[in-house]
Amino acid sequence: MSQLVTISADSVPRLPPGVKLRFDKRRDSWIVLAPERLFVPDPIALEVIKRCDGAASVSAIVDDLAKTFDADRAVIEKDVNALLQDLADKGVMTA
């Protein structure tokens, strides 16, 4: 894990070992669980994280989001890259 992860269009992002996304019925909310920490992703982050299945590339994820939400692909691409890089820097995303 002590390797730097740099997110690019070809990266295939996934949650690293020890990081889990699960739905918590009690709080009616999706939660990311990681070593000694947890956080509630905002609705946009949740849509991105749900698509990080270790099969889809960043570019495919961006295509899908642009289509699903009928939004400007360039804007989405910028946001998704920034989000994934931030998550990777925090150790809760890998590629």
Add this chain to the structure above:
Amino acid sequence: MNAPEPPLAALAELTHRCPLQCPYCSNPLELERAAGELDTETWCRVIREIADLGALQIHFSGGEPLVRKDLERLVEEARDAGLYANLITSAVLLTEDRLQALVAAGIDHVQVSFQDSEAVGGDRIGGYRGAHEKKIDAARRVRAAGLPVTLNMVVHRQNLHHLEAMFDMAVELDAHRIEIAHVQYYGWAYENRAALLPTRAQLDRSIEVVDAARERYKGRFAIDYVVPDYYARRPKACMGGWGRRFLNVSPSGKVLPCHAAETITGLAFDTVLERSLEDIWESSEAFLRFRGTDWMPEPCRSCERRELDWGGCRCQAFAITGNAADTDPACELSPHHQVMLDLAKSETGEAPPDFVYRNYGNKPDRAKTATPAVLTADRPAE
């Protein structure tokens, strides 16, 4: 009173038995013996109750949780209940067979404690010859098994000069996270404070080293750093507030708002053998006593930070002032703040005294020797 929010995490202290004898152990001075521990069936029930109550993570700890032969069974129960299962271990008992069994049972993450960056100091501080080598080997095997690993480093006057080397260890062992926590002075650590409390200069230097490491290792591993209260100006939000986020189940089933809560004499704790966990969390005397802000004295009561730091640490207030309902003396607004500063100054001025090692035969009021009872023990001291 409305029902409180559910806890986020629970610490399951399965046992107080441990092969190590660290002089800052967070277990109580009065250690529970094996005969007093909850059985497997009861722990399984408690684990389900922890999940039902709404906690998301469970930390298996001790003492040394691997002393319990049923650890794998309990991890399985946690996984089936949907809990994120974390193992906090000294790792000296982590054989390859048990590691594989834990992986199969669904452990999510392992925290390996280290007492120093090298064997001489590590084995001396832990009171166990050969411990450091075993830990290094175990941490490598945890990584090889595909699990993320955190290095838990408890730092103090006698190992703080190795801080840089501790970060090197995190690189070397391919750790996901390193936790550098200054000793918190309750229980055994309170007894050993003069041997452990760093000087102000040491603390300042450590903050510089940690800041540089955060910069250097950004994106490579996470760093959590916990500073000692004795030089603080404002208290820590201990446990995120009493009875707000966290509960602890002791080896005998007592439910505590934090692992050190039993140091507060006069506070009674209910057990899972007598009441349900939900009932204890919501309405037991110990949890209600300091939950929220109603219990607060001045200067906390009118302080704008009262819902940020929740008045600091109850155990520390009790340890220093004798009254758990006082403002944490770590706060510079506390009338007792100067007492802490004076303690820090007077105790770090001279050569550190010998350790009072943590073991069943060494309760501090009787302890006159710092010699570890069984330095070469290969099985847990009992």
